[in-house]
Amino acid sequence: MRKIVLCTNVQRDGDFSCTAHVKAMLEADGHSVVVSPVCGEAAAEPPFPAKELGAALEGADLLVTLGGDGTILRIAPEVMLHDAPLVGVNLGHTGFLTELDRDNIGLLRQAAAGGFTAVPRMMLDVEIRRGGERVFSDTVLNDAVISGIVQNVRLTAYGDGKHILAFSGDGIIVASPTGSTAYSMAAGGPLVEPSSEAIVLTPICAHMLAARSFVLGPERTVTVVPSDVSEGRRCVLSADGRGLVDLLDGDQVTVKKSAHRLLMADLGTKSFYETAFEKLGERA
Numbered sequence: 001m002r003k004i005v006l007c008t009n010v011q012r013d014g015d016f017s018c019t020a021h022v023k024a025m026l027e028a029d030g031h032s033v034v035v036s037p038v039c040g041e042a043a044a045e046p047p048f049p050a051k052e053l054g055a056a057l058e059g060a061d062l063l064v065t066l067g068g069d070g071t072i073l074r075i076a077p078e079v080m081l082h083d084a085p086l087v088g089v090n091l092g093h094t095g096f097l098t099e100l101d102r103d104n105i106g107l108l109r110q111a112a113a114g115g116f117t118a119v120p121r122m123m124l125d126v127e128i129r130r131g132g133e134r135v136f137s138d139t140v141l142n143d144a145v146i147s148g149i150v151q152n153v154r155l156t157a158y159g160d161g162k163h164i165l166a167f168s169g170d171g172i173i174v175a176s177p178t179g180s181t182a183y184s185m186a187a188g189g190p191l192v193e194p195s196s197e198a199i200v201l202t203p204i205c206a207h208m209l210a211a212r213s214f215v216l217g218p219e220r221t222v223t224v225v226p227s228d229v230s231e232g233r234r235c236v237l238s239a240d241g242r243g244l245v246d247l248l249d250g251d252q253v254t255v256k257k258s259a260h261r262l263l264m265a266d267l268g269t270k271s272f273y274e275t276a277f278e279k280l281g282e283r284a
Contacts, residue, residue, distance in 0.1 A: 002061040003032045004112050005084070007053065007075055009067025010042040012091040018066055020047065022089075022105065026112050034060075039067065039074055053078055060084040062112060062265065068092025069182075073240045076123070076141040076262050085118040085265035087111050096181055096279050099267055107267055116265040121178050122197045122218065123258040126239050130251050139258050140240040142179030146224050146253055147171025147204060149234040157201060158223040159216055169206035174199060174222050174255040181276065189213040193272055194264075199255065221256040 004026050008019045016035075023033045035046055036056040053075060057063070063079060063086040065071045072088050079086060088098030089105055100107055110116070126144045128136035146155060147170055156166040175184040180192040180200050189202035190213060197218035203211040216222065226235040229249040236244040237253055247253070270278070 001030050001032055002112060002114070003034065003059055005053075005056045005060045005063045006033060006035045007038050007063060007065045007067075007071065008035060008046075009039040009065070009071040009091070010037045011040050012067040012071070014043050016042075016044075016046045016048075018089075018091060018102070018105075022064065022066065022108060023048065025106070025109065029109055029112060031112050038065075039071055057082045057084065062087065064089060064108060064111070065098070066091055068095055069097040070241070072097045073141055074242065076240070077139045080123060080139065080258075080260040080262050083263065085116065085263040087116065087265040087267065094279050096275065097178070097264075099265075099269055104269070107269065111265055111267055116267050118263045119195055119266045120261040121194055121264055122176050123260055123262060124174065124176050124199070124255050125258040126174075126237070127254045128237060128245065128247065128251055129254065130248060136237070136245055138239040138242070139260060140179070141176065141262055142182050142240050143173050143175035143184060144240075144253065144255050145171060145173050145183060145204075145238045146226065146247065147236060147238070149236060151233050152205075152207065153229070153233065153235045154227045156225045156227065158225075159201075159214075159220045161221075161223070164201065164214060165203070165211060167203060167206040167208050167211045169208075169211070170204040172204060172224055173202045174224065175202065176200075181280070184213070185280070187213075190215060191276060195272075197257065199257070218257045221254055224253045224255075226251060226253075 065088040090098035177192040199216040202213040
């Protein structure tokens with residue numbers, strides 16, 4: 001018997017019908033199943049006992065998210081503190097991080113029985129330092145985005161304190177390999193295999209021809225400094241889309257490889273390349 005935690009996005013499975021189906025299926029195989037609603041307040045109480053995520057994670061052998069990519073990004077900072085692998089079921093849209101969907105949800109029986117390979121995903125620690133003091137910190141699975149609001153912003157990026165580029169534009173994305181297939185790719189950055197380790201630096205609509213995406217080694221510390229920031233020229237940081245943090249002129253946003261990582265359960269249903277072509281466009 002294994003302990004399985006179902007992390008239900010209540011915005012995607014508001015009536016818990018999908019959760020109830022998965023719970024019954026796994027319990028029929030003899031597993032202990034705990035439900036933990038995440039990503040907001042449920043409109044109705046679940047028809048079975050539920051636990052807060054932190055309590056539910058204790059002693060878990062496998063985590064199953066029922067939602068979409070945003071569900072995984074939302075809970076990743078808490079899940080990374082535990083060794084239980086995670087597999088996602090897509091109840092949303094693109095679902096690049098989620099390996100399963102409603103059509104092959106039965107493969108969760110394979111996952112619950114241990115039929116997967118645990119693949120670590122690199123994560124990034126993000127900080128804002130202001131006047132030498134840390135005023136914000138977070139850990140992301142996908143990316144940290146520094147951007148202007150409405151107007152463009154002036155940014156300077158450094159790697160280990162050495163100048164990389166300075167430009168005016170809409171912003172810059174500092175992404176992990178996992179995040180390379182998200183906003184960074186849309187801004188013209190490269191696709192990086194999620195099992196690799198690298199830091200991808202991608203300008204957003206830069207007002208200079210020489211501004212290109214950079215793939216840096218995982219040991220680098222990236223620092224991005226905004227300038228010419230004022231009340232009328234706002235600049236913000238978004239860490240995996242979890243809200244906006246206002247930046248001041250001269251703030252230092254540092255991004256580096258985290259000591260933590262997220263374990264993803266790979267069931268071998270599709271390769272990274274097959275997923276990329278399926279989710280992001282047809283093969284030529």
